[in-house]
Amino acid sequence: MGPVSDEKVNQYLRQTRDLFGDEIYVELDPTPSGTSSIKSTQKPSYSEFPSDLSLFNQHINQCHKCELGNSRTNFVFGVGDPKASLVIVGEAPGEQEDLKGEPFVGRAGKLLDKILAAIDRSREKDVYICNVLKCRPPNNRDPLASEVSECEPYLIHQINLIRPKLIVALGRVAGKTLLNVDNSLKSMRGQLHDYHGTPLIVTYHPAALLRNPNWKTDAWKDFKWIRSIIDA
Numbered sequence: 001m002g003p004v005s006d007e008k009v010n011q012y013l014r015q016t017r018d019l020f021g022d023e024i025y026v027e028l029d030p031t032p033s034g035t036s037s038i039k040s041t042q043k044p045s046y047s048e049f050p051s052d053l054s055l056f057n058q059h060i061n062q063c064h065k066c067e068l069g070n071s072r073t074n075f076v077f078g079v080g081d082p083k084a085s086l087v088i089v090g091e092a093p094g095e096q097e098d099l100k101g102e103p104f105v106g107r108a109g110k111l112l113d114k115i116l117a118a119i120d121r122s123r124e125k126d127v128y129i130c131n132v133l134k135c136r137p138p139n140n141r142d143p144l145a146s147e148v149s150e151c152e153p154y155l156i157h158q159i160n161l162i163r164p165k166l167i168v169a170l171g172r173v174a175g176k177t178l179l180n181v182d183n184s185l186k187s188m189r190g191q192l193h194d195y196h197g198t199p200l201i202v203t204y205h206p207a208a209l210l211r212n213p214n215w216k217t218d219a220w221k222d223f224k225w226i227r228s229i230i231d232a
């Protein structure tokens with residue numbers, strides 16, 4: 001890596017202060033101690049779906065495979081760089097996302113944008129953002145197993161097309177749904193999991209960070225680890 005300009009350093013410090021306040025956290029070893037080795041699993045493939053992301057959106061955005069198709073305002077396919085090295089997955093669209101048809105556009109989404117800027121990424125640059133479910137569950141309840149089993153092939157196909165280096169699941173619900181376990185966020189954090197052959201990290205949902213700002217220190221450790229993987 002070449003020399004880093006003063007302007008870059010200042011920009012980094014401004015972003016970090018904006019996110020995390022005046023304290024600076026220095027990670028000496030970017031790999032958390034609980035890192036597990038990656039287990040590769042069979043990758044499902046869906047040859048009946050188009051092999052272009054925007055055609056795929058057109059192909060599925062009138063979906064009515066589950067009841068959420070009747071209550072949604074908009075189908076929330078996903079947004080970002082179709083060649084991203086990082087795919088970020090939340091659980092399901094909320095109210096703002098349902099109204100706009102785009103993931104993470106509410107308060108939590110604004111915080112996510114700041115976190116991405118702090119690792120020199122954005123929803124247009126090297127990142128793709130989507131959810132396990134493409135339609136909003138009523139009153140933002142957790143996804144039902146039946147909804148996940150109808151919708152997850154869409155996510156898997158998106159990931160197969162994007163071929164990211166890393167998937168980040170935001171929050172316990174997204175993490176346990178993708179990993180098919182009933183574990184706490186604490187036990188899923190700090191490990192490199194496997195999602196159909198792609199490494200996956202689970203970290204805090206930005207809405208949780210808004211409710212508990214003291215978790216931002218650990219979230220920042222996670223995102224520095226995430227950056228070290230996608231920069232490699």
Ligand code: URA
Pocket residue numbers: 090091092093094097102103104105108131
């Ligand atoms: N929370 C999520 O999990 N996804 C969104 O798109 C918005 C909020």
